[in-house]
Amino acid sequence: MSVGLIVSMEQTLAIIKPDAVAARRIGVIIARIEATELEVKGVRLIRLKKCEAEGFYAVHREKPFFDSLTTFMSSGPIIVLALEAPDAISRWRRLMGATDPAEADPGTLRREYGTSIDRNATHGSDAEDTAASELSYFFSAIELRQ
Numbered sequence: 001m002s003v004g005l006i007v008s009m010e011q012t013l014a015i016i017k018p019d020a021v022a023a024r025r026i027g028v029i030i031a032r033i034e035a036t037e038l039e040v041k042g043v044r045l046i047r048l049k050k051c052e053a054e055g056f057y058a059v060h061r062e063k064p065f066f067d068s069l070t071t072f073m074s075s076g077p078i079i080v081l082a083l084e085a086p087d088a089i090s091r092w093r094r095l096m097g098a099t100d101p102a103e104a105d106p107g108t109l110r111r112e113y114g115t116s117i118d119r120n121a122t123h124g125s126d127a128e129d130t131a132a133s134e135l136s137y138f139f140s141a142i143e144l145r146q
C-alpha cells in the first residue's frame, strides 16, 4: 500500500511592482512564472490610486514604511496576477526570494530585478487568509474560477 502526500490546490496573488514594470520586466517575470508549475489564472495591468494602495496594504498601516510603500505602489502601473498550483503561496514566495533583494538567494526574482527593500520588483500573499483577501481586492469570483 502506498501512502501519498495530499497537497491541496491553492491560489495566490502576485504583483509585478511599478519598478519592474517601468524596467520592462513584465515579460521575463511572467516567463519565469510559466516555467514553473504556477498557472496564470488571472492577469491585469492597473494603476492604483494612493488610497487604493493604502487599502491593499492596510495591515502595514502602523509601519514606518507605510507612506513610502503606498506612494511607490501608486507611482506607476502594476501587473496583478492570480496564480494557481499545489502549494502556490509558498511556491511563488520561493520564486520571489526574500523581501530585501540584498538578502534574496541568487536566481530569485527579487535578487535579479529588485534594487532595494522598497523597490523589490514583486509582491506575494503570505498565507491562505491573506491570499483570499488580496485576490478578492483585484479579481472577482467569476474571474478566479477559470
Ligand code: CMP
Pocket (backbone or CB within 6 Å): 060, 065, 069, 099, 117, 118, 119, 120, 122, 123, 124
Ligand atoms: P511586500 O511583499 O510588497 O510587502 C510589504 C512591502 O513593504 C515589502 O514587500 C517591501 O517592499 C516594503 N518594505 C519596506 N520596508 C520594509 C521593512 N523594513 N520590512 C518589510 N517590508 C518593507
